[in-house]
Amino acid sequence: xxxxxxxxxxxxxxxxxxxxxxxxxxxxxxxxxxxxxxxxxxxxxxxxxxxxxxxxxxxxxxxxxxxxxxxxxxxxxxx
Numbered sequence: 001x002x003x004x005x006x007x008x009x010x011x012x013x014x015x016x017x018x019x020x021x022x023x024x025x026x027x028x029x030x031x032x033x034x035x036x037x038x039x040x041x042x043x044x045x046x047x048x049x050x051x052x053x054x055x056x057x058x059x060x061x062x063x064x065x066x067x068x069x070x071x072x073x074x075x076x077x078x079x
Contacts, residue, residue, distance in 0.1 A: 007055030
């Protein structure tokens, strides 16, 4: 499974570990992904999403139905 938030689309970023001697080595900054079940009241079922902490805050703010509708619209635009 890829490390991508299904709500925000956040992906891993690359950067450097920087030592005290200023040596740089490659590293990855992974998003804070959580697998979470959300209850859909209108469909009387759970939906399992892989979302970042920021994605959970967006769901808290707008509601799961609105966020799922936005995800479906985004999929239709890509196809």
